[in-house]
Amino acid sequence: MTLSIGIVGTGWFANEHAARLAKFDDVSVRAFCGTIQEKAERIAGRYSGARGYDSLVRMLDDNKLDAVYLCVPPYAHGELEFELVERGIPFLIEKPLGADLEIPTRVLQAVEAKGLLTSAAYHxxxxxxxxxxxxxLEGRKIGMALGYWTGDMPGVSWWRRFDQSGGQFVEQTTHIxxxxxYLxxxxxxxxxxxxQxxxxxxxxxxxxxxxxxxAIKLxxxxxxxxxxxxxxxxSHLTGLHIYTxxxxxxxxxxxLRDIRSDRTTEYFNRTDPYETESRAFLHAVLTGDASGILSTYADAWLTQQVTVAANRSAAEGQPVTIA
Incomplete structure (x- = not known):
């Protein structure tokens, strides 16, 4: 069986996912949706038989899609997810789930009520x-961890607006x-x-x-x-150091570098995590076996809760407890 996939978004993530999906023998990238019809058509033109749209509703009406990839900025979430949930179409969503917690909470409620298959792209x-x-870590006790996301400012205008991106901690550092x-x-x-x-x-x-x-308590x-x-x-440093x-x-x-008193062992990432996460998601779409999906929408919501709580703490100048 060949899975028919639609992609919402025409930016970097949309292109990266589409390029990988095009290499899968059991996948056909059928449609792209963007805010500008011409841009969607331009990216669709790179894939045989794919079409471009400026409306998710039209894209879904014109194509029988097995799953959709959502690759849009934080402020663009909401109606897209609700439309997919209503139609019962599984989706993989790029992080973060939104610029705040209000829309992701409503989407989570809809996803859980429908029992819809989802994957959040925490690659x-x-x-x-x-x-x-x-x-x-199964045989160790964690004392503390130090995480970093240090670099330059993305050039897109929406990233620089708090109401549209949620700021760096929500939009980028969410990965850390x-x-x-997770660990x-x-x-x-x-x-x-x-x-500032x-x-x-x-x-x-x-x-x-x-x-x-x-500062975080676990x-x-x-x-x-x-x-x-x-x-x-x-770009400078992105990562997480765990002290055990x-x-x-x-x-x-x-x-990974495993630093011990008598030796240091290195483990290199030799596979493509974007491809691995897609394989896990598409296998679940095809078979119903979601055991390979490492982050569902519900799990990603918990990460969103932490990053939004950090924004609130910074604004209020005091610690915020997470239930």
Whole structure:
């Protein structure tokens, strides 16, 4: 059976997912939806038989799709998901789920009421180094973790507006928060400090903090701190360091370093996590076996809850408890 897939979005993530899906023998990319018809048609033209649309409703009416990939900015979520839920069409959604928690909460309620199959594209979970870390942590006690997302500011205008992106902690650093949850357990409290230091003086329309640090308490009793900034001229450090009773696990895009007193072992990421997450999702669509999906919409909502709580803490100047 060949699965027919539609993609909403025409940006980087849409292109990356489409390129990988086109390599799968059992998948056909049938349609693209964007805010501009011509742009959707342009990307659709790269795939045999695909068509471009400027309306999700028309795309769904014209095509019998088995699943849809949602690759849109945080502020664009809501009606797209509700339409897919109503029609019972499984979807894979790029992070974050929204710019705040209000729409994701409503979508979660709709997804759970329908019993709809979903996958959230927290691709770090599918990295080989992360999976190895999960195995190693079974025999260790976590004391604390330090996370980082440090680099430059994305060039798109919506990213610089707090109401549209949710800010860096929601839009980018969500990956590190999710990784912390996946490996170290649930978060019970956050205390955030943000500031505008550089970018609002260098670029027009910047309304988001450009530095921030978030102190975190975990249900296990462990503590963590995650820092982010977008004031740098280039990418610097992205990752999570986990401090345990047997040494340090350093996770980056490249893989895992297991640092112990007598040796250091490196595990490299040699597979494509975007491809792995798609394979898991599409296998679930085809067979109903969702065991390979490492983050559902409901799981991603818990990460969204933490990042939005951090924004609230920064605004109120006090810790926020997470139920």
């Amino acid at each position: 770090f979970r599918y990295m080989q180094g992360v999976q190895q870390a999960k195995v190693l 928060v999710d990784l912390l949850r 170290a357990g649930e978060v019970t409290e956050v205390y955030a400090n943000y500031a 230091r550089v970018m609002h003086e260098k670029e027009s329309g910047v309304r988001v903090p450009d530095v921030g640090t978030v 249900a296990s009793g462990a503590v963590a701190n995650i820092a982010n900034t977008c004031i740098l001229p280039t 009773d047997q040494g340090v696990l350093e996770l980056t895009h490249n893989g």
